[in-house]
Amino acid sequence: MSEMKLIKSSERVRTLGEVFTPRRIVELMLDQPEITAKINDLSATFLEPSAGEGAFLVEILRRKMDVALHRSHSVQEYGDNALIALSSLYGIEFMEDNVEMLVMNMNEQFLRSYYQGLHQLQSEEEVSHLTDENVLKSAKTLIQANMAQGNALTQLNSDGKPIMFSEWKLLGKQHGYQYVQRLEYTFTAIIEHAQEPVPETPYEEVSLFAPPAEKKSSVTREYTPCRLVDVYKTQSQNL
Ligand SMILES: C[S@@+](CC[C@H](N)C(=O)[O-])C[C@H]1O[C@@H](n2cnc3c(N)ncnc32)[C@H](O)[C@@H]1O
Numbered sequence: 001m002s003e004m005k006l007i008k009s010s011e012r013v014r015t016l017g018e019v020f021t022p023r024r025i026v027e028l029m030l031d032q033p034e035i036t037a038k039i040n041d042l043s044a045t046f047l048e049p050s051a052g053e054g055a056f057l058v059e060i061l062r063r064k065m066d067v068a069l070h071r072s073h074s075v076q077e078y079g080d081n082a083l084i085a086l087s088s089l090y091g092i093e094f095m096e097d098n099v100e101m102l103v104m105n106m107n108e109q110f111l112r113s114y115y116q117g118l119h120q121l122q123s124e125e126e127v128s129h130l131t132d133e134n135v136l137k138s139a140k141t142l143i144q145a146n147m148a149q150g151n152a153l154t155q156l157n158s159d160g161k162p163i164m165f166s167e168w169k170l171l172g173k174q175h176g177y178q179y180v181q182r183l184e185y186t187f188t189a190i191i192e193h194a195q196e197p198v199p200e201t202p203y204e205e206v207s208l209f210a211p212p213a214e215k216k217s218s219v220t221r222e223y224t225p226c227r228l229v230d231v232y233k234t235q236s237q238n239l
Contacts, residue, residue: 005020006019006021006022007019007020009132012051012095012218016094016095017050018052018055018098020052020055020206021052021055021056022055022057023120024176024206026059027059029056030060030063031117032058032158037058038087038088039063039064039067039160040067042064042067042068042071042081042084042085042088043084043087043170044088044089045207045208045209046060046067046088046089046090046236047091047092047208048081048090048092049091049092049152050092050093050094050152051091051092051093051098051102051107051147052093053097053098053101053102053104053134053170054083054091054101054102054105054106054215057089057091057102057147058106059105059111060089061085061086061089061106061110061113062109062113064085064086064088064089064115065082065085065086065113065117066113067083067085067112068081068082068084068085069082069113069117069121070119072117072121074121075122075130075132075177076132076176077176077178078117078118078121079132079134079135079229080177080178080228080229082110082113082114082117082135082139083135083138083139083142083178083228083231084168084170084178084228086106086139086142086143086146087146087168087180088109088168089106089134089146089213090147090148090165091146091147091148091210091230092148092149092150092151092152092163093147093148093149093171094149094150094151094152094185096149097157098117099145099147099149102147103143103144103147105138106143106147107139107143109137109191110141110143114131114139115127115131116135117129118130122163125232132229132231133238134229134232135229137231137232138228138229138230140180140232141231141232141235142168142231144235145166145182146163148163148165148187149166149187150163150187155186155187155191156190158239162187162188163186163187163188163228164184164185164187164220165184165185165186165187165190165208166182166184166185167182167183167184167185168180168181168182168228168231169181169182169183169209170228171225177190177227177228177229178227178228178229179225179226179227180225180226180228180231181222181223181224181226181227182184182221182222182223182228182231183209183219183221183222183223184203184219184220184221184223185209185218185219185220186218186220189206189218189220190209190218192218193209193218194207194208194209195201
């Protein structure tokens, strides 16, 4: 992400506590071994409830995309791993202008990392020939779904509607392609199910999405399973 201003106005600092985190602090915090372990787990979820323009989420994405690349032996596998990494990152931000920047910064980072990865995987071929347009379209869908405008405290967006999030449940591979099912929940339902059990150490992960038995009833929308590279099609799915 390009260097951004840390403060937009003193008014916003006063009313929203809006001070963005400098890059070196973000890096220092993400270098903690407990965080690195989660970054190395491609599907381990991260939620930033006051995401700003994405200081943390963009850097986590950059690091997870590196992991995705090192786990991949083909362009197709890299596309899937890159999308798994992206699908694990969630953000909530109150201010509409920040959400716009957040979405743009996540898109930019995904594209930058994806193209760099393709170069490294197959440097002799032109990257434009290797690019899977479906990966790029699905990346946009994932970012649009996972970066929510809203108030993390009231769990409502600016229309007064519940903040919604999608779980991208991995179903395994078929013919070399990762399959996924999109399941939609209200943020409120996610919080209610995630509260138990309470972690015993500050570093223990509480999974964003509860185990299947507890959460089944709280699913608001269930989409038809599809290939991960085709999740962009779930945007237009009429249920
Ligand atoms: C201290 S800034 C941190 C932003 C980002 N996490 C970073 O480190 O650069 C806090 C952010 O939270 C947002 N915010 C404040 N209250 C919020 C709320 N109730 N729900 C969601 N976002 C909120 C502000 O607009 C601001 O962008």
